[in-house]
Amino acid sequence: xxxxxxxxxxxxxxxxxxxxxxxxxxxxxxxxxxxxxxxxxxxxxxxxxxxxxxxxxxxxxxxxxxxxxxxxxxxxxxxxxxxxxxxxxxxxxxxxxxxxxxxx
Amino acid sequence: xxxxxxxxxxxxxxxxxxxxxxxxxxxxxxxxxxxxxxxxxxxxxxxxxxxxxxxxxxxxxxxxxxxxxxxxxxxxxxxxxxxxxxxxxxxxxxxxxxxxxxxxxxxxxxxxxxxxxxxxxxxxxxxxxxxxxxxxxxxxxxxxxxxxxxxxxxxxxxxxxxxxxxxxxxxxxxxxxxxxxxxxxxxxxxxxxxxxxxxxxxxxxxxxxxxxxxxxxxxxxxxxxxxxxxxxxxxxxxxxxxxxxxxxxxxxxxxxxxxxxxxxxxxxxxxxxxxxxxxxxxxxxxxxxxxxxxxxxxxxxxxxxxxxxxxxxxxxxxxxxxxxxxxxxxxxxxxxxxxxxxxxxxxxxxxxxxxxxxxxxxxxxxxxxxxxxxxxxxxxxxxxxxxxxxxxxxxxxxxxxxxxxxxxxxxxxxxxxxxxxxxxxxxxxxxxxxxxxxxxxxxxxxxxxxxxxxxxxxxxxxxxxxxxxxxxxxxxxxxxxxxxxxxxxxxxxxxxxxxxxxxxxxxxxxxxxxxxxxxxxxxxxxxxxxxxxxxxxxxxxxxxxxxxxxxxxxxxx
Numbered sequence: 001x002x003x004x005x006x007x008x009x010x011x012x013x014x015x016x017x018x019x020x021x022x023x024x025x026x027x028x029x030x031x032x033x034x035x036x037x038x039x040x041x042x043x044x045x046x047x048x049x050x051x052x053x054x055x056x057x058x059x060x061x062x063x064x065x066x067x068x069x070x071x072x073x074x075x076x077x078x079x080x081x082x083x084x085x086x087x088x089x090x091x092x093x094x095x096x097x098x099x100x101x102x103x104x
Numbered sequence: 105x106x107x108x109x110x111x112x113x114x115x116x117x118x119x120x121x122x123x124x125x126x127x128x129x130x131x132x133x134x135x136x137x138x139x140x141x142x143x144x145x146x147x148x149x150x151x152x153x154x155x156x157x158x159x160x161x162x163x164x165x166x167x168x169x170x171x172x173x174x175x176x177x178x179x180x181x182x183x184x185x186x187x188x189x190x191x192x193x194x195x196x197x198x199x200x201x202x203x204x205x206x207x208x209x210x211x212x213x214x215x216x217x218x219x220x221x222x223x224x225x226x227x228x229x230x231x232x233x234x235x236x237x238x239x240x241x242x243x244x245x246x247x248x249x250x251x252x253x254x255x256x257x258x259x260x261x262x263x264x265x266x267x268x269x270x271x272x273x274x275x276x277x278x279x280x281x282x283x284x285x286x287x288x289x290x291x292x293x294x295x296x297x298x299x300x301x302x303x304x305x306x307x308x309x310x311x312x313x314x315x316x317x318x319x320x321x322x323x324x325x326x327x328x329x330x331x332x333x334x335x336x337x338x339x340x341x342x343x344x345x346x347x348x349x350x351x352x353x354x355x356x357x358x359x360x361x362x363x364x365x366x367x368x369x370x371x372x373x374x375x376x377x378x379x380x381x382x383x384x385x386x387x388x389x390x391x392x393x394x395x396x397x398x399x400x401x402x403x404x405x406x407x408x409x410x411x412x413x414x415x416x417x418x419x420x421x422x423x424x425x426x427x428x429x430x431x432x433x434x435x436x437x438x439x440x441x442x443x444x445x446x447x448x449x450x451x452x453x454x455x456x457x458x459x460x461x462x463x464x465x466x467x468x469x470x471x472x473x474x475x476x477x478x479x480x481x482x483x484x485x486x487x488x489x490x491x492x493x494x495x496x497x498x499x500x501x502x503x504x505x506x507x508x509x510x511x512x513x514x515x516x517x518x519x520x521x522x523x524x525x526x527x528x529x530x531x532x533x534x535x536x537x538x539x540x541x542x543x544x545x546x547x548x549x550x551x552x553x554x555x556x557x558x559x560x561x562x563x564x565x566x567x568x569x570x571x572x573x574x575x576x577x578x579x580x581x582x583x584x585x586x587x588x589x590x591x592x593x594x595x596x597x598x599x600x601x602x603x604x605x606x607x608x609x610x611x612x613x614x615x616x617x618x619x620x621x622x623x624x625x626x627x628x629x630x631x632x633x634x635x636x637x638x639x640x641x642x643x644x645x646x647x648x649x650x651x652x653x654x655x656x657x658x659x660x661x
Contacts, residue, residue, distance in 0.1 A: 018136065019206040020160035062142050062156060081588055082535075083527060087158050091528045093539050096461045098190020101508045 009069050010047040011038035011077065012054035013087070014061035022087045023061060025054045031061055035077055035088050040069070108173045108478065109242065111256045111401045113221040120264075121218040124225060128152050129211035136208065151231070153224025154210050157529050163188075163205040163213060164227040169237035169255035169279075170198030170482040174469035177480050179220040181465035187213040192465070194450060194458040196522055196573055197276070198236050198482040199227060203529055225263065230271045232262035232343070236278045238286045239483035242404060243445050243491035245437035249298050249306055251281035253399045254335060257390065261336050268343050272350030273358035275343070276315075288484060290314045290323045290605040291576060293360045294342060296335075307331050312342060312372060313364030316570035320607050321361040324369040326376060333395065334380075337388035341379035345372070405477040410442030410494040420499050427502055429551050430513035435498065438491075446476070446490040446501055447483065448510040449520065453549035455509075456538045457523045458486030467508040475501050485522055487515065517554040518562060518628070519545040522573055526566030526583065527590075533566035535583025535590040540564055540620050547621045548628075557628055560641040563598070576600045578642040579627060580608040581620065590617045596627070596653060597645045611654045619661040626660040627653050 012025040023031040024038035032038065041047040047066050054064035068080045079085050086092060113121075128148070135145040149155075153164040165180065172180075180200055184192045187209045188202040195201055205213060217223055226233055235255040242250045258277060262268065268275070279296040280287040289295025295311035308330040314323025330338050346360045349367070364372045421428040435444040448468055451457050460468075468488050472480045475497045481489035488510070493501050505511035514520045521544060524530065526537030541564055548554055563577030567584075574580035580595035592615055595608030615623050628641075630653050635644045645653065 015156055015160075017142075018208050020156055022159055059138055082585075082590060083158070083533075086527060090159065092536060093456060093528065093542060095189070095456065096191050096459055096464075098185050098461055099463045100461045101463050101467060 008043050008047075009071055009077075010041045010050070010066040011035070011069055012041075012050050012064050013038075013067045013084070014054065014058065014064040017060050017062055020062075025050065025057065025064065029053060029057050031057070035079075038077065040071070040077065041066075109401075109403060109405045110171050110173075110252060110479075111168075111398065117221065118218070121221070121223055124152070124223065125211060125215045125218050128214060132207060132211050147229070149207075149210075150228040151225065152210075152214065153227035154205070154207070155228060155531075157203065157525075157531050158527075159529070160204045161207055161210065162529070163202045163210060163224055164195075165200045165202070165217060165222060165224050166227050166234040167198050167200060167222075167482050168259055169235060169241065169252045170239050170484070171237075171241075171252060172480045172482065173220075174472040174478040174480065176220045176222055177465050177469040177472070179216060179222070181462040181469070183213050183216050184465070185462040186216075191459055191461045193456075193525060194460065194482050194486050194488070196484050196486065196524070196571060197234060198239070198484055199234060200482070201525070203525070230273050230275075232258075232265065232268055232271075232275045232277065235259060235262075236276070236287055236292075236484060238280045238282055239481040239485075239489050240286060240436060240445050240491065241281060241481070242402060243438055243443075244282050244286075245439050246282045246284055247439060248283070248300055249281045250399075250402050251279035251287070251296075251298060253395070253402050254279055254296065254298075254308075254332070256398050256402075257335065257395075258339065261339070268347065271343070271347055272352045273355070273360075275346070275360065277339075285601065285605075286483075288573075288576065288600040288605075291316055291320070291573075291600060292323065294339065295323050299329075301329050305329075305331070308335060310338060310342075312376075313361040313369070314605075315359055315361040316573055316575045317359070318356055318568045318570075319359075319362065319365075320570070320575040321365060322605050322607065323361075324364060324372075326369060326373040333390040333392070334384055336390060337383040337386065338376070338380055340383050340388055341376045344379050345375045349375070404439075405479075405492060407440050407443060407477075407492060407494075410496060412441045412495055414496040417495060417498055426511075426513055426551060427499070429555055430502055430511060431498065433513050433517060433555070434511075434515045435493075442495055444493050444495060444498060446493045446498070446505075447515045448488040448490065448505050448508075449512040449514055450487050450510060451514060451520050451545065452509045452512045453519065454542050454546045457521050457541050460488070464508050464510065467504070468510065471501060471504045474504075485520065487520070513551050514554055516559045516561070518548045518557050518560045518624075519554060521545060521562045521564060522577070523564040524566050524571035526564075526572075530566060532569055533583070534568075534585035535566050535592065536617075537564045537566040537572055537583060540581060540583070540592065540617065543621050544624055547625065557632070558640055560628070561599075562624070573600075574598070575607045576605070577608060578640075578645070579624060584614055586614070591615065592617065592620050594623055594627075594657070596650060597642060599642055609650055611650055612658060615657075615661045623657045623661050626656040630656045
């Protein structure tokens with residue numbers, strides 16, 4: 001069951017400078033594409049500290065910010081908002097492939 | 105490849121572009137090396153059309169007045185394949201957006217654009233944006249004059265115009281050269297309508313202060329008739345008044361529509377005319393040689409005489425019902441007998457509206473070379489147009505478009521939906537647009553049903569910025585976020601066609617994402633039951649008002 005739906009649980013996210021890809025700050029201060037490796041702040045103050053760290057490590061990313069997440073009993077983290085879910089999971093529809101013509 | 109019949113860049117244009125590419129290359133290099141902060145770099149990338157969206161950078165490429173040569177379209181396909189994910193999204197401003205560009209590749213992508221005289225300059229920022237035009241320009245049977253001549257004159261005047269590089273907010277101009285407005289001129293910052301006055305002279309009606317977004321307003325006419333050679337002097341006067349008095353303290357009140365609304369159209373006219381008096385006898389007055397030099401580049405192609413009635417076409421109409429429907433909805437009268445304007449629908453059932461793969465773009469370019477003088481247009485309704493197709497070639501064009509998936513006979517019908525990229529891509533959006541459009545499109549996929557319903561325009565925006573033009577949809581759908589849940593507000597009765605511009609009325613509380621199709625179905629059912637002979641959906645709505653539609657929707661959802 002998801003817990004901490006109040007938004008106290010947060011991770012720090014940003015877009016990578018070179019290509020805009022969504023990244024998260026991990027425990028060692030590196031940026032990772034994997035949400036499951038993101039450093040988790042468990043209260044508001046910890047979130048502020050984590051965001052400060054993200055900003056200090058922002059050479060290769062753009063505009064770090066806090067993302068409210070939930071955590072399941074098995075430790076799985078998921079963003080609360082649809083916008084952040086889409087940032088993590090990608091498009092919610094199938095795009096057409098480069099060489100595709102629809103009825104070929 | 106046929107010669108183009110629109111403006112060709114000269115050395116001045118090409119030098120400007122190549123210098124711009126090198127400037128941007130150096131700016132990107134400095135940003136990646138940490139020599140520029142994001143705060144310093146952001147305005148530089150934006151002025152070159154490079155946005156940051158949810159998952160990636162997006163490059164918005166200007167397609168001046170929606171006109172492309174087949175060579176340019178092939179280059180767009182190549183750039184999409186090489187630097188992006190092999191597809192692009194044609195927008196309501198006749199531009200192309202590539203959604204997955206890497207910053208490090210952006211200078212090369214822009215250099216590739218410059219090879220075919222294209223760029224992404226002024227597709228963002230508080231500047232004069234790409235001037236849009238009737239997508240049937242230069243071909244339409246009802247056209248008084250080709251509006252693209254004036255779009256090009258505006259392009260040359262407005263590109264990197266030093267006085268208008270820091271406007272209070274973005275500024276969009278649209279021009280139509282036909283009485284049947286296909287360029288939505290009354291919902292632009294400035295709309296220009298070419299018309300012939302009783303003395304037989306052609307000039308512009310100047311409409312100011314229209315716009316959609318958070319505060320939708322229909323533009324007001326401030327000059328009934330402006331002689332053509334005074335166009336730039338008058339536009340400069342409008343821009344100067346806006347630049348002086350437009351609000352800069354509140355982004356939501358910074359567009360010219362708010363200024364016109366606040367001071368009133370009379371005062372606006374007075375200010376503009378006073379400024380115009382200072383301008384009109386300066387170098388801003390267009391001399392006949394300049395107009396002629398630009399006009400000559402838009403000289404219509406020399407189309408050979410072709411038969412207007414072709415036996416093979418008539419036979420295929422009887423044999424193939426889809427072809428007959430396609431002729432009806434996807435082709436339009438050409439100014440020359442024996443030719444039609446063909447719209448390639450980028451809205452096959454269930455597809456993201458306006459998206460085309462690189463292979464599809466190349467396919468359309470091939471068809472244009474073979475059958476349409478090498479020319480393609482992008483419509484603000486997110487379709488592609490082949491402007492000069494001989495009637496006898498229609499079966500071949502239909503077959504070729506069918507192979508690409510672009511022969512759906514749905515132009516102007518319920519599945520010819522305008523939709524913004526929405527929350528799947530856009531950093532500003534509150535809700536998704538494309539999946540909603542796909543659901544509606546799949547639900548109403550039957551062509552027979554669509555043609556029975558008739559002309560019905562659905563327009564979907566994922567936020568109040570209204571890139572999907574929902575305010576002027578016969579059925580408008582606006583995505584909102586309520587406590588983290590996507591809801592969709594429905595409005596009825598919006599329109600931009602045939603000079604009957606109107607804004608839609610919201611029918612009631614927003615509905616859940618899983619109820620939008622049912623709501624649209626209820627609206628359509630009400631229309632089908634209550635329509636009079638020959639009435640479009642929007643006509644029935646205007647006659648009956650909101651109540652019967654509203655009642656049915658909320659009884660259903």
